Amino acid sequence: MLSLGIDIGSLSTDVVLLNDKREIVASEVIATGASSKKAADKAFKKVLEVARLSEKDIDYVVATGYGRIRVPFAQEVVTEITCHAKGAHYFFPKVRTVIDIGGQDSKVIKVDQSGNVMDFVMNDKCAAGTGRFLEVMARTLEIELEEMGALSLQGGDKLSISSLCTVFAESEVVSLIGADHKREDICRALHIAIAKRIAAQTRRVGVEEQVVMSGGVAKNVGMVKELERLLSTRLRMSPDPQIVGAVGAALIGLESAGKRNSPSIQVKSTAEERPVEEIKADASLEESNLPRMGYLCTYTPIEVIRAAGFHPVRITGAKKAEGLAEEHLCTNICPYIKAAMEEKLSGSLEGLEGIVFMNSCDGMRRLYDAWKRLDGDKKFNYILDLPKTNDAAAINYFSLLIKNFKERLEKYCNRKITQEELHKSIALYNKVRGKAKLFLQKQWNGYLNHSGYEVFSLMKRGINAVPEKFHDYITLLMKDCSDDPAGLTKDGRGDPVGRPCTKETKALPRLLIWGGILENEEIIKTIEEAGARVVADDLCSGSRFYEALVEVQDDPFLALAGRYLGKSPCSRMANVFDRINRILSIIEKRSIHGAIYHTLKFCDHSLYDYPLFKKEFEKRNIPLLHLTCDYTPSAHGQIRTRVEAFLEQLQNVNR
Numbered sequence: 193m194l195s196l197g198i199d200i201g202s203l204s205t206d207v208v209l210l211n212d213k214r215e216i217v218a219s220e221v222i223a224t225g226a227s228s229k230k231a232a233d234k235a236f237k238k239v240l241e242v243a244r245l246s247e248k249d250i251d252y253v254v255a256t257g258y259g260r261i262r263v264p265f266a267q268e269v270v271t272e273i274t275c276h277a278k279g280a281h282y283f284f285p286k287v288r289t290v291i292d293i294g295g296q297d298s299k300v301i302k303v304d305q306s307g308n309v310m311d312f313v314m315n316d317k318c319a320a321g322t323g324r325f326l327e328v329m330a331r332t333l334e335i336e337l338e339e340m341g342a343l344s345l346q347g348g349d350k351l352s353i354s355s356l357c358t359v360f361a362e363s364e365v366v367s368l369i370g371a372d373h374k375r376e377d378i379c380r381a382l383h384i385a386i387a388k389r390i391a392a393q394t395r396r397v398g399v400e401e402q403v404v405m406s407g408g409v410a411k412n413v414g415m416v417k418e419l420e421r422l423l424s425t426r427l428r429m430s431p432d433p434q435i436v437g438a439v440g441a442a443l444i445g446l447e448s449a450g451k452r453n454s455p456s457i458q459v460k461s462t463a464e465e466r467p468v469e470e471i472k473a474d475a476s477l478e479e480s481n482l483p484r485m486g487y488l489c490t491y492t493p494i495e496v497i498r499a500a501g502f503h504p505v506r507i508t509g510a511k512k513a514e515g516l517a518e519e520h521l522c523t524n525i526c527p528y529i530k531a532a533m534e535e536k537l538s539g540s541l542e543g544l545e546g547i548v549f550m551n552s553c554d555g556m557r558r559l560y561d562a563w564k565r566l567d568g569d570k571k572f573n574y575i576l577d578l579p580k581t582n583d584a585a586a587i588n589y590f591s592l593l594i595k596n597f598k599e600r601l602e603k604y605c606n607r608k609i610t611q612e613e614l615h616k617s618i619a620l621y622n623k624v625r626g627k628a629k630l631f632l633q634k635q636w637n638g639y640l641n642h643s644g645y646e647v648f649s650l651m652k653r654g655i656n657a658v659p660e661k662f663h664d665y666i667t668l669l670m671k672d673c674s675d676d677p678a679g680l681t682k683d684g685r686g687d688p689v690g691r692p693c694t695k696e697t698k699a700l701p702r703l704l705i706w707g708g709i710l711e712n713e714e715i716i717k718t719i720e721e722a723g724a725r726v727v728a729d730d731l732c733s734g735s736r737f738y739e740a741l742v743e744v745q746d747d748p749f750l751a752l753a754g755r756y757l758g759k760s761p762c763s764r765m766a767n768v769f770d771r772i773n774r775i776l777s778i779i780e781k782r783s784i785h786g787a788i789y790h791t792l793k794f795c796d797h798s799l800y801d802y803p804l805f806k807k808e809f810e811k812r813n814i815p816l817l818h819l820t821c822d823y824t825p826s827a828h829g830q831i832r833t834r835v836e837a838f839l840e841q842l843q844n845v846n847r
Contacts, residue, residue: 195252197441200259203295205231207239208438218243228259252449254441273837279440280404281307283430288400293409295323300393309841332365344414347380387418404428406436477657489550490732493752499609499617500601510534520562526555527823546572552764572604580766582757591753614748624659628738631666644726645717706730707790722835728782736760763797786815786842793822
């Protein structure tokens with residue numbers, strides 16, 4: 193039996209051929225060039241030529257790496273994270289930490305005694321600290337890439353490189369050359385800067401002996417020395433660290449070839465396995481005869497906006513950044529806030545009567561300041577304060593703020609908002625939230641069998657839908673079934689309404705996704721296409737919007753304040769342990785296998801929560817993936833790699 197592993201990297205394509213004794217029969221390393229597919233074909237033919245074999249002699253092919261989906265002859269694709277863990281374990285059975293520095297990314301992987309991934313971190317949006325970074329610096333220094341490591345060993349440590357951005361670092365190197373600094377010293381400074389970044393990544397996972405370094409950069413003696421110094425440990429390397437990923441892929445191929453009739457760990461789309469009728473909401477759901485009033489935060493009391501005669505519209509932000517927002521806001525601000533400003537500057541919000549802001553974070557406050565400066569007094573722009581707690585004093589304070597907000601709206605509209613109008617608006621949104629909760633309950637209990645992507649897209653769209661229309665639409669989706677608290681409504685023959693889950697659907701890993709704002713629902717589609725099922729969410733732009741009802745009482749402002757401060761708290765609120773306990777409760781109730789914590793870049797609140805979440809999840813052996821995104825749909829490749837590696841890790845945990 194022969195298994196071939198092929199690792200398509202951004203700089204090199206590595207191929208390894210293993211026999212059934214797990215011996216390396218042949219290996220090849222070639223430059224990837226401009227086409228991953230051509231590189232795969234060339235490397236495959238070359239290794240067959242060296243081994244004097246033909247294609248029919250190969251029993252199984254596994255592809256990994258940057259271009260893994262471009263290998264048409266592969267029976268299976270696996271992420272490079274899993275493959276480097278397997279490959280490192282092959283060479284060093286006692287490995288516990290793997291540092292892989294490739295052409296375009298760097299990864300640190302925590303490994304168990306069997307070579308399975310337990311945890312990992314990676315940088316993939318920037319070339320800093322990778323082979324590509326070193327390649328650019330070598331070209332700037334007018335030396336060969338292979339010379340850099342040896343030169344750095346001869347350099348001193350008096351120079352420093354302050355930026356690891358490839359563009360800025362190149363400018364620094366040019367300046368240092370112009371100042372007549374030695375190339376040896378510049379090389380040493382570059383290696384120290386990269387090593388500090390990689391060492392920080394390694395400490396995030398935890399340095400446990402043995403530590404193995406893989407990837408092409410492991411051949412750089414200067415980098416190895418600096419990392420060993422910073423980590424205070426010896427790095428172990430295979431005879432050719434560049435082929436470690438390909439070896440891991442070939443090992444997985446041997447396992448898969450030996451159990452062809454068993455379910456493989458192949459990551460693939462589940463579209464064919466579980467036919468799901470896509471929910472297509474009526475295009476007119478958001479069409480209203482009422483004037484529109486915008487808002488940005490789901491703590492905004494939209495019942496007051498509706499009672500004033502407006503249709504509340506949550507601002508989702510521009511999907512494509514044109515750079516206009518950075519003329520008014522700092523560059524390292526929340527990407528959702530920048531996207532909202534981009535949408536404002538594009539002119540697409542001109543039809544709104546105004547915007548209601550919440551003083552939820554400093555970034556939102558800065559957005560309000562910039563918005564007011566642009567609008568002047570032309571529009572109704574109002575900011576509400578928001579308490580950080582939900583005790584009686586906070587609820588009372590927030591109720592007074594909501595009342596003040598109502599009075600400002602009355603002044604703007606030049607009319608009174610009656611108690612009757614407020615109670616009517618509260619009843620309307622209570623009705624919609626109650627119906628949405630019933631729909632979600634039926635979905636979770638397996639009687640509707642829509643995909644997580646479909647459900648999230650629907651709930652997200654419902655936020656801006658006309659509430660009466662959305663209520664009727666959800667009712668139609670449930671076939672106009674009567675309210676059933678058990679979520680087990682039956683038709684006239686006594687059969688459950690909806691489509692029961694198939695065996696294939698039930699066998700998929702069940703995931704929870706939670707965090708703050710997630711406007712890009714394609715992320716959930718990517719997760720499900722990778723071979724999982726998103727069965728629950730706790731997101732500002734998802735089911736959290738529908739979670740709690742307003743308890744009707746004589747004082748509508750107190751009732752509204754109680755509802756908004758009493759619903760599932762976002763990371764902006766003070767008690768992180770309430771959030772942890774809530775998420776753990778959802779995981780237990782829904783029999784969830786793993787969780788994904790989604791945050792936006794530069795969101796200090798959610799990033800502050802993460803270490804505490806991670807600690808609690810590790811205590812309970814619940815697999816956890818942290819996705820930090822930038823709000824744009826351009827990073828699906830990187831997200832997919834992370835998700836696929838997480839699902840491979842999940843399968844190892846659940847074996």
